[in-house]
Amino acid sequence: xxxxxxxxxxxxxxxxxxxxxxxxxxxxxxxxxxxxxxxxxxxxxxxxxxxxxxxxxxxxxxxxxxxxxxxxxxxxxxxxxxxxxxxxxxxxxxxxxxxxxxxxxxxxxxxxxxxxxxxxxxxxxxxxxxxxxxxxxxxxxxxxxxxxxxxxxxxxxxxxxxxxxxxxxxxxxxxxxxxxxxxxxxxxxxxxxxxxxxxxxxxxxxxxxxxxxxxxxxxxxxxxxxxxxxxxxxxxxxxxxxxxxxxxxxxxxxxxxxxxxxxxxxxxxxxxxxxxxxxxxxxxxxxxxxxxxxxxxxxxxxxxxxxxxxxxxxxxxxxxxxxxxxxxxxxxxxxxxxxxxxxxxxxxxxxxxxxxxxxxxxxxxxxxxxxxxxxxxxxxxxxxxxxxxxxxxxxxxxxxxxxxxxxxxxxxxxxxxxxxxxxxxxxxxxx
Amino acid sequence: xxxxxxxxxxxxxxxxxxxxxxxxxxxxxxxxxxxxxxxxxxxxxxxxxxxxxxxxxxxxxxxxxxxxxxxxxxxxxxxxxxxxxxxxxxxxxxxxxxxxxxxxxxxxxxxxxxxxxxxxxxxxxxxxxxxxxxxxxxxxxxxxxxxxxxxxxxxxxxxxxxxxxxxxxxxxxxxxxxxxxxxxxxxxxxxxxxxxxxxxxxxxxxxxxxxxxxxxxxxxxxxxxxxxxxxxxxxxxxxxxxxxxxxxxxxxxxxxxxxxxxxxxxxxxxxxxxxxxxxxxxxxxxxxxxxxxxxxxxxxxxxxxxxxxxxxxxxxxxxxxxxxx
Numbered sequence: 071x072x073x074x075x076x077x078x079x080x081x082x083x084x085x086x087x088x089x090x091x092x093x094x095x096x097x098x099x100x101x102x103x104x105x106x107x108x109x110x111x112x113x114x115x116x117x118x119x120x121x122x123x124x125x126x127x128x129x130x131x132x133x134x135x136x137x138x139x140x141x142x143x144x145x146x147x148x149x150x151x152x153x154x155x156x157x158x159x160x161x162x163x164x165x166x167x168x169x170x171x172x173x174x175x176x177x178x179x180x181x182x183x184x185x186x187x188x189x190x191x192x193x194x195x196x197x198x199x200x201x202x203x204x205x206x207x208x209x210x211x212x213x214x215x216x217x218x219x220x221x222x223x224x225x226x227x228x229x230x231x232x233x234x235x236x237x238x239x240x241x242x243x244x245x246x247x248x249x250x251x252x253x254x255x256x257x258x259x260x261x262x263x264x265x266x267x268x269x270x271x272x273x274x275x276x277x278x279x280x281x282x283x284x285x286x287x288x289x290x291x292x293x294x295x296x297x298x299x300x301x302x303x304x305x306x307x308x309x310x311x312x313x314x315x316x317x318x319x320x321x322x323x324x325x326x327x328x329x330x331x332x333x334x335x336x337x338x339x340x341x342x343x344x345x346x347x348x349x350x351x352x353x354x355x356x357x358x359x360x361x362x363x364x365x366x367x368x369x370x371x372x373x374x375x376x377x378x379x380x381x382x383x384x385x386x387x388x389x390x391x392x393x394x395x396x397x398x399x400x401x402x403x404x405x406x407x408x409x410x411x412x413x414x415x416x417x418x419x420x421x422x423x424x425x426x427x428x429x430x431x432x433x434x435x436x437x438x439x440x441x442x443x444x445x446x447x448x449x450x451x452x453x454x455x456x457x458x459x460x461x462x463x464x465x466x467x468x469x470x471x472x473x474x475x476x477x478x479x480x481x482x483x484x485x486x487x488x489x490x491x492x493x494x495x496x497x498x499x500x501x
Numbered sequence: 502x503x504x505x506x507x508x509x510x511x512x513x514x515x516x517x518x519x520x521x522x523x524x525x526x527x528x529x530x531x532x533x534x535x536x537x538x539x540x541x542x543x544x545x546x547x548x549x550x551x552x553x554x555x556x557x558x559x560x561x562x563x564x565x566x567x568x569x570x571x572x573x574x575x576x577x578x579x580x581x582x583x584x585x586x587x588x589x590x591x592x593x594x595x596x597x598x599x600x601x602x603x604x605x606x607x608x609x610x611x612x613x614x615x616x617x618x619x620x621x622x623x624x625x626x627x628x629x630x631x632x633x634x635x636x637x638x639x640x641x642x643x644x645x646x647x648x649x650x651x652x653x654x655x656x657x658x659x660x661x662x663x664x665x666x667x668x669x670x671x672x673x674x675x676x677x678x679x680x681x682x683x684x685x686x687x688x689x690x691x692x693x694x695x696x697x698x699x700x701x702x703x704x705x706x707x708x709x710x711x712x713x714x715x716x717x718x719x720x721x722x723x724x725x726x727x728x729x730x731x732x733x734x735x736x737x738x739x740x741x742x743x744x745x746x747x748x749x750x751x752x753x754x755x756x757x758x759x760x761x762x763x764x765x766x767x768x769x770x771x772x773x774x775x776x777x778x779x780x781x782x783x784x785x786x787x788x789x790x791x792x793x794x795x796x797x798x799x800x801x802x803x804x805x806x807x808x809x810x811x812x813x814x815x816x817x818x819x820x821x822x823x824x825x826x
Contacts (some may be wrong), residue, residue, distance in 0.1 A: 084783050086741040089664060090699035141537050148540045153579050154548070158538035185531040199531040200554035200581040253620040290708045290753030298676075299713055300671045301705040324728045327756065327800075330792070334745060347701040347745045349665065 071096040073383070075109050075121040077338040079104065081109050090348050096352050100405045101340050105393050114350035123383070126390035126463025128421070129399065133414060134171045136399030140179065152248070156188055159214035166464045167217055168418045168469050173356035178218045179377035182215040185211050186226045193231030200365050201420035204249045209261035212268060219482040224489050226320040233271040233496060236262050244279020254298035256287050258414055260309035263316045264476060265492065267445045269363045273497040277317060284310040285322040292327030302331060305343030311365050318439035318448060328461045329366060333379055335359045341384030341403075342364055342392070351411050354401045355421020357477065360385055364452075366472040374429040374455050386462035389424075417471060419477050426471035427458035432446055442495045446487050516548050521565060527551035528558060546576050557586055562593045571604070578612035584621050592623070598629040599648070606655050613659060620670040623675050626652060632679045640684045652676055653685070664693070670702045674709055683714045698737050704746040708754060708757060722758035727766055735770050739780060744789040752796050764801040771797075795821055 080098050083091035108126075151157070159181045166173050188195050188211060194203025195211035215223050239246045239258065244257035250434045259280050266272045271349050286298040287310055291301025294310035311328075314320045315432040335343045335355070343355035363378045393401045393413070401408025401417035430451045438444040454471040470479045516522045529551050532539065558565045562599050567696075570587040573580055591601055605622055612618055630648040643649055653676065659669040677686045687710045693703035711730070712720040734751035738744070753765045771793060774782050784790050 072726050080613075082743045084741040084743050084786070086698070088699050090697055090743075091741075095774075110629070142539075144540045146541050146543050146546070148538075149542055149546050150577050150579060151579050152540060152542075153581055155538070162537065180533075180535050180537045184536045187533055197581065200528060200550075201580070202579065202585065248616075249581055249585070251588070252581060253616055274654065289705060290757055291705070291749045292753065295705075297671065299674050299709045301667065302704050303667065324756075327753070330796070331749070334749075346665070347704075347749060348699045349701070420561045490694040 073121050073123055075119050081339065093111055093350060097404060098339050101331065101351075101388075101392055103407060105340070105387075106117060108391065108479045117177060121387075123387060123462050124401055124464075126387065126467065128463070128467040128469070129394050129396065130169055130466075131397030132173075132270070132396070133394075133401065133418075134169060134399075136165065136395075136414065137165050137171075137411070138411065141180075143274045147423075153201060153204075154207065155196055155212075156185060156211035156214060158356045158411065160210040160217070161415045163214055163217040164478055165415045165418055166480070168415075168422055168472060170470060173217070175212070178220070178223070181214055181218055182223050182226060185214060189226070189231075191226060191231070191234070193228060193233070193235030198301040200396065204252075205239060205246060205258050205261040206248060208235075209264055212265050213476070213478060216260070216268065216476075216478055216482050216486045218308045219485055221489065224486065225471070229267065229269050229403075229490075229493070231272060232265065232269060233273075233276075236266060236271070236276060240315075244281075244283035250452050250489050256294060256306045256309045256313075257282060257296070259284060267449065267477075268486060268490060269329070270442070270493055272442050272445055272500055273495050274500050281314055281317050281319040281322045282501050286315055288328065292329075292331035293346075294323075294328075301346060304335065304343065304362075306354045307332070308358045310361045311362050311369070314367065314477055315365050315448070316445060317348065318444060320365070323369075325366070325369055328380065329370070332359065332362060332366060336380050336384070340388055340392070341381065342388035343385070343466065350404070352405065353389060353401060354416040356385055356389055356393075357416040360420045361423045361474050361477065364423060368430050369436070370436070371432040372429075374431055374458075378427070383462050385424045386421060386460075386467075389417055389421050390463055390467065400431050419469075419472055422469045423474055425459060425461050425468055427460070428452055428453040428454050428471065440499055441499050442498055442500055443491070446491050448471070449487060450484060453480075508780065515544070516552050520693075523551060525552055525555050525764065528554040530554075548575065549573055553583065557582070562590060563734065566590055567594060567596065571814060574607055574617075575611075576639055578608070578615045580619060582615050584617045588621060588624060592628070598625050601625060602629070602651070609655075609659070613663060613666065614668065616668065619672050622652070626676065627679065630680075635680050639667050640682060643682060644685050649676070649680055649682070650692055653682075655691075660693070664697060665702045667702070670706060673706070674713075677710070678713060681714075683710055684821075686710045698740050698745050701749075702812055703747045704750045708750060711754075713760075720758060722754070724760075724762070724766070727755065727759055727762050730769050731770055735774060738774065738784070742783040743789065744782065745789055748789040748793055752793055756796070761802045761804065762799045767793075791821075 079460040081091065081094050104369040105121065108122050110122060112179055121317065137335045163181065169329060187199060187233050190196055197204045197207040198203060215227060239262070241247065242253065243264040245254045247254050248258050263280065266276055271381040284294065287294045287296065287306065289295050289302040291302045294307040296306045311320065311480060314322060333420060334347065337351050342351040342353060343359035344351050345355045346356060360380065363380055392405050395402055395409040398409055401414045403413055434451065435447050435452065452473055472479050473483055476483055503805050507576065522590065527548065547573055553569055556569060562729065567587065567590045570583050570590065571705060573583045575588065593720045602622060602625060604654065605618055606677065609618055631645065634644065635643050648816055656669050656673050659666050673686065677683060731751055733749040737747040752763070752766060755767060774780050
């Protein structure tokens with residue numbers, strides 16, 4: 071675990087300045103200023119100053135207030151998210167749950183009331199009322215209902231309608247469109263696989279070609295892009311890898327090339343992740359990139375006793391020192407940016423997955439990919455290893471462990487899965 | 502929409518007071534009693550979306566529906582339903598697609614990181630110019646066609662402002678693939694790399710141009726092309742050895758299409774570079790150099806019998822040790 075800070079870790083531009091290196095230097099300046107507050111000058115160790123990580127504090131009360139304020143109202147500026155309304159419920163509930171805040175029955179009722187009005191009569195959830203159903207909106211709605219966590223909430227979901235609608239989004243090449251006449255990319259496959267695996271509506275027709283499509287999206291760099299040929303990107307990499315894990319087909323990828331690309335995404339000076347080669351750090355990649363490591367580790371059949379191949383402490387340092395808005399509450403992309411609900415949730419998920427060491431022991435991994443019941447079994451095998459907990463700063467910074475594929479805490483996830491897998495599946499076999 | 506301009510003040514006349522809309526019953530947003538995260542919409546936004554819901558519910562195809570869709574989109578460019586409806590209106594009303602693309606270009610300044618805008622362009626372009634129609638033309642002739650010239654110019658402007666705009670580069674792939682514009686794209690890639698040798702989107706595009714221009718799925722990397730790409734990558738590495746992009750590019754290309762050439766053709770060039778007194782320090786102090794050696798030796802080891810691997814593994818271990826430091 072590194073507690074060393076050094077300006078030697080800054081990006082070396084080889085005295086060849088380009089726009090990329092100039093922007094990178096600016097970000098490093100602002101982050102260096104923050105880290106210097108934690109450094110005892112002159113206490114050299116291994117070529118750098120010793121950094122005192124003991125004082126980092128997760129500002130739980132401020133973040134809870136930020137979320138509760140948003141729940142009660144958003145300014146007109148948020149009209150640009152008017153087609154992403156299910157996401158508000160997901161971002162708020164998941165952030166509160168991970169923080170360990172109480173989610174009142176009143177809040178649960180409000181969420182269910184809202185989401186049920188966003189469900190399209192012919193299946194799927196819409197981004198707003200009177201809009202078309204959308205795969206990302208449907209994903210967010212389902213995840214929010216997972217977090218509400220009771221049978222009444224579950225019963226609002228039109229399971230058959232969802233299946234019919236997912237099949238109408240399915241394309242012959244294995245991918246999914248995000249909405250009728252919409253764009254096609256790896257997010258669609260992830261959303262569809264998450265929804266189907268949770269609702270117990272997986273069928274051979276639904277999954278056909280999905281793994282092959284994702285594999286075609288792996289680029290020469292090793293990461294995964296949205297569509298074959300397009301640049302490797304953190305968000306799509308998590309989506310592709312997670313979808314493959316649901317299908318039990320992570321072997322469809324060149325894992326060595328993926329591992330190489332993923333490890334290069336953690337920035338030496340900042341400690342956080344970027345999403346693409348030569349791009350800037352961003353707190354949300356704490357999940358998209360950081361969260362991909364447990365899944366990669368499982369795919370590589372590494373034992374849970376071996377380390378993650380990224381620096382967990384450095385990521386937490388970035389999140390706690392640089393991504394919290396101390397005045398307004400909430401978490402953000404990087405210093406200088408405003409906090410928002412999206413970054414709040416993804417920073418907290420990233421924090422959780424770096425504190426709690428999660429994995430599946432290779433000897434226990436379910437390898438069957440043909441039975442529909444292998445899906446929930448694979449899902450529920452994930453667990454945290456308490457002995458490998460790593461909490462930077464105050465011990466009270468520890469947040470709830472989350473599932474790396476579904477990004478929500480285990481308790482509501484298990485309850486949801488238990489309910490839906492007691493219902494008859496749509497198919498017994500997935501081939 | 503009617504705006505009364507009076508004494509330099511613009512007054513917004515609500516749609517409910519406009520004669521033109523008097524036949525439409527607006528449909529309010531169905532929110533329930535106490536919704537979570539209620540947005541404090543402006544009256545203008547609330548009203549236009551209420552009327553738009555009514556228009557869509559009735560399936561109305563008209564000029565006023567088309568104009569209303571434009572206003573909704575300009576207020577919320579992520580309103581994917583409005584974009585879909587607008588496209589349907591354009592087709593059903595037989596509207597000018599060139600005009601539409603110009604309108605999208607105009608509003609794009611405000612909405613550059615938006616999926617829907619790009620998807621809309623990608624859907625309309627083939628309606629304006631059928632890819633089949635360019636088949637007979639040479640590539641030089643194709644780039645002169647106004648629709649193609651304008652599209653490339655628009656995307657180029659976006660990239661000038663935001664050199665790594667993800668949607669823009671992805672859209673270029675669509676246009677290049679649809680109309681077979683490979684030669685100009687390779688030239689474009691080189692210009693972008695010259696401007697910023699660290700622009701990874703441009704390096705990714707280079708791989709795309711090189712390999713996607715095939716009638717079948719299998720691209721074959723010949724020795725000539727491999728040598729050319731290795732030389733290109735090394736030339737760019739020299740400018741800034743601590744730049745991940747050219748290393749990632751050339752290794753990715755060879756690993757995927759001609760792994761044997763990593764050891765036989767890339768390694769000698771890298772060794773030369775590391776031995777060159779002008780570059781030795783910079784090259785050997787970047788982790789990408791050591792990482793490249795590990796990759797090369799790893800691939801090499803796969804081709805050797807177990808008892809021949811000793812030396813290779815020793816080299817690889819040394820490289821890993823350097824990386825760890």
